Amino acid sequence: MNEEKKKAMQNLKTAKGQIEGIIKMIEDGRYCIDISNQIIAAQGLLKRANMQILKQHLNHCVKEAFLHNSGEEKVDEIMKVLEKFAGK
Template sequence: MTDEKKQAVIALKTCRGQIEGIIKMIEDERYCIDVSNQILAAQSMLKRANKLILAGHMNTCVRNAMQSDKDVQVKTDELTDLISKLLD
């Protein structure tokens, strides 16, 4: 497992804990703004994990495709589609 993936797993596990905490906050009828702030924190952690996964993809899959001159267009199309989703 690459360093990026290890860090992404840590971020996702942290996010899982945050989500469990958010659910408990809602069940305990905690203040809505506090709940919303925790949701924003979880979203931020998900974004961090996604950035790490994409960095790893660029450093491995895309680099390998470019070096072997195989599937370069496929990898480029995948990234273009993903960037479109991120910008929506």
Template sequence: MNADQKKAVQSLKTAKGQIEATIKMIGDGRYCVDVSNQILAAHSILKKADLLIIRQHLNHCVREAFEKDKGDEKMNEVMRLLSKIMGK
């Protein structure tokens, strides 16, 4: 596991804790705006983890594909992924 993957796993564990806390907040009848803020925090950390994984993919898988003259396929894959992220 490389550094980006380790950071991504840590971010995912943090998001898991935030989601569990959010579920508890709802069960406890906490103020809706506070619950929403917790959801936004979890969403933000999930995006961070996703970017770390994408960076790892670019630095390793895509680079290797270009070295083997198969970069076009990987670039199309990344573009499809980015389109999903952007909601397009």
């Protein structure tokens, strides 16, 4: 597993722990703003993990595809992901 995937895994594991904590906060009737702040923090970790996975994809999968003259398909895949980020 390369460095970007390791970082993504760590962020996902941290986010998992935060989500479990958020569920407990809701069950315990904690203050809504505190819960919301924890949800925002978990979203940040998920976004960071996604960016690390995409970076790994660009550095390895897309690079290899261009070296073997099949990069256009990979560009289309990336564009679809970017459209999701943009909310289209």
